[in-house]
Amino acid sequence: MIFSAAEFLKLCASADPQDMLRSISESASQDIWNELIKSHRSRWIDIAQNRTIPEDIVRFLASCDDSFVRAVIAEKRNIPLDLFFVLSRDDDEIVRRKIASNRKVPDEVLFFLTSDPVESVASVADYNWGLRSKMR
Structure with missing residues (x-):
């Protein structure tokens, strides 16, 4: 501790x-x-x-003005469900790409990101969507 x-x-x-x-x-x-x-x-x-x-610190950092910090939060597997949705709409493409590559991202969010206007985000989401489809 x-x-x-x-x-x-x-x-x-x-x-x-x-x-x-x-x-x-x-x-x-x-x-x-x-x-x-x-x-x-x-x-x-x-x-x-x-x-x-703690969750309140995660939430604070997920909403801060530093995109690098938000990207680190987007990589976490244990973030609250609503933050996956919030971060999937982040202005920064790196944050969205980190959400698209997160193994715990809900299917709905991942599917949404397959249509991201930034090709690198959509590609990561497509790839992970394909992996999930194979596992079902």
């Missing part, structure tokens, strides 16, 4: 693979996540990579 914002920041800045693993896999209290969000905007992408962040 991560016991302070300072500890999380130290883990993120470390070159030690064990520290990096801890920064993405260990939980922290809601207060620590809130402090990090409020005071360390430059670390939002690191926060987004953590597998244990």
Whole structure:
């Protein structure tokens, strides 16, 4: 468990693979996540990579103005169902492509993305739609 914002920041800045693993896999209290969000905007992408962040932090990061952070959220498999729909309509094509490649994306969202105006997004969605069709 991560016991302070300072500890999380130290883990993120470390070159030690064990520290990096801890920064993405260990939980922290809601207060620590809130402090990090409020005071360390430059670390939002690191926060987004953590597998244990609470839903309200996921939702906040999914709506932030940083497309790289939204793309990291779009890769997560355990995001709330409604965020798949929201992120599939993101202005940034990288975010939409990450949703199209997410293994947990609902069929309805994946099918919607097969018609994306950006060819690379539609191609990823088509490919994954085809994989799902073969598995049925």
